[in-house]
Amino acid sequence: MSLLLQGLALGVLTGGLYALLASGLSLYFGVMRVVMVAHPAFLFLGAYLTYTVHTVFGLDPFLALPVTVPLFFVLGVAVQRLLIARLAPENLAMMSVLLTFGIALTIEGLLGTFYTGSYKSVSMDYATRSLTIAGVHLPYDKIIAFWVAAITLIVLFAVLVKSRFGQSLRATIQHREAARLVGIHTERVAGYGFGVGLATAAVGGTVLALITPFFPASHWVWIGKLMAIIVVGGLGSVIGAALAAVLLGVVEGLVLVTVDATWATMMFYVFLFLTLLARPQGFFGGRLAHRF
Amino acid sequence: MRIASRGLPLLVAALAIAYPFLVPNYYLVYAGALTVMYAAMATSWNLLGGFTGYVSLGHSAFFGLGAYGTGLLVVRAGVPWVVALLASALLVTVFAVVVGIAAVRVRGASFVIVSIALVSMMNLVVQGWRSLTGGSTGLQVPSPFPGLHRGQTHMVFFYLFLALLAIALASWWYVSRSRFGAGLRAIREDEDKAESLGVPTGAYKVTAFALSALFVALAGGLYAVWFGSLDPIFVFSILIGSYMVLMSLLGGVRHLFGPLLGALIVAPAGEYFLIALGETQIHLTATGLVLVLVVLFMPDGILARFTRRRAGPSIPDETAEQRLQGVAP
Secondary structure, eight states: OHHHHHHHHHHHHHHHHHHHHHHHHHHHHHHHOOOOTTHHHHHHHHHHHHHHHHHHHOOOGGGGHHHHHHHHHHHHHHIIIIIGGGSOGGGHHHHHHHHHHHHHHHHHHHHHHHHOSSOBOOOOHHHHOEEEETTEEEEHHHHHHHHHHHHHHHHHHHHHHHSHHHHHHHHHHHOHHHHHHTTOOHHHHHHHHHHHHHHHHHHHHHHHHHHSOBOGGGHHHHHHHHHHHHHHHOTTOHHHHHHHHHHHHHHHHHHHHHSOHHHHHHHHHHHHHHHHHHOTTOSSOOGGGTTO | OHHHHHHHHHHHHHHHHHHHHHSSSHHHHHHHHHHHHHHHHHHHHHHHHHHHOOOOSOTHHHHHHHHHHHHHHHHHHOOOHHHHHHHHHHHHHHHHHHHHHHHTTSOHHHHHHHHHHHHHHHHHHHHHOHHHHOGGGOEEOOOSOTTSOHHHHHHHHHHHHHHHHHHHHHHHHHHHTSHHHHHHHHHHHOHHHHHHTTOOHHHHHHHHHHHHHHHHHHHHHHHHHHHOEEOHHHHTOHHHHHHHHHHHHHHOTTSTTHHHHHHHHHHHHHHHHHHHHTTOTHHHHHHHHHHHHHHHHOTTOSHHHHSSOOSSOSSOOOOHHHHHHHHOO
């Protein structure tokens, strides 16, 4: 019983992190109908930058954020405006996947060249202990990861719902032509949408660096997991992705403690295929996700 | 033009057959066999990607399954390698039909996601099922020709891969002239319209998916007995799948010889990178950058530049004056 509770608790904590990591993917898909395969590669770029800040300057990993978040925002705007916006609209879905796939390979190769292919990790004293409540062990690093993810997501939602930029972004997601008709510069907004999405990758990368060892090819595992999350949630739906992330995080946690790690990861693909067979538009996606 | 278009393929074929006797050492025979293998795989990929426009990044799943299927039948069941090769290719084709029924239900971006997920799944299964596959330590397959030394084996497999390439090219050519091929092209242009015109889109897509998987699985099986050792991380890598896509796009997905041309450029370049730069990861960056450049600037491929047939509408949009200039002496 306590084993199941343990799996459940860990699942919720990692599910929160998955929600943050998948939120960027939902944003890209929303504004441009683009599946950004390079998102996990940027996550690990963020993780490696955090590693450099930590080892070279001896700073706390979270102090890397004031540098990486604005940097990734600019990179995101650049990727959208300089690369993705140039693609022909009639074949955007396929070509954008290939384009971002090329970006992912480029980043992986550069990381491998500069940091070598061996495992790196960032360990802090405060992250190695764990909190014990009623026989359930909760590592502090997972708790920190959960709260950072939760706070970032709350800020993201607040921006999307309250600010003028958030309103125009949501308008662009809902109906591009209509948004343009009421005077929104949809191209610019789409660029900023990419910037915000990639900025979440900077935060996610720092958190990943703290909780898990990483090497340049680690992003492939995350592509599969995150893609499964956004398909189960419904492509383009930020809230759907967050719910699916927690659901899959819990399923993974429960399978991890009862069966083994292979089956825990396999659950993501099982859910992906079940979703495609039963409900190809995803379980929480609305009209937006139709036919994609 | 007519002589060139008929004669050139024959000349290239003759050169290909003579290739192992023209090169000075066995390393170049090995590199040639590898290139022909990639050409065969890219051509099979194009049976799906070129006709239907469904971009699969996960065809290395079929490569790996074909390789492991053949290897396991030889090692664990003691089946002769030719039988193992054919049996495992058949099994992979059946598997592709089952997967295809789920995979081609979704279009565009979702299909690519499914194809990526397929590779990751197969990698997990093969690495996890340690008792059968040997897990991450890999699988050793005995050489099918114990009498031959390494170089002669390369030569035999060069011709085996060449035969596979010829079969794949012939299939593409046959499909491109058939009613089936016309249906697949209609799916690429406008799937809803094709369906409303009575094209059995679902069955056609699954058939194309399975046919394309069949030849990739055969290539995988040949690779298994040729190399003799299988590493799950390599055979199920997304990189092999992306090579097939890159080669096809670079050469031109709408042309019979497009993927072959792409393979002739990409595979030797990859080998060269490996020698010139050693085992560093920078070759990934090179592959990635080439892919980005091809997608941005040459999505129709090299061959599209040399042929009159453009990717656009068959009746070009031009003014009467332009037309007149075209026919004026």
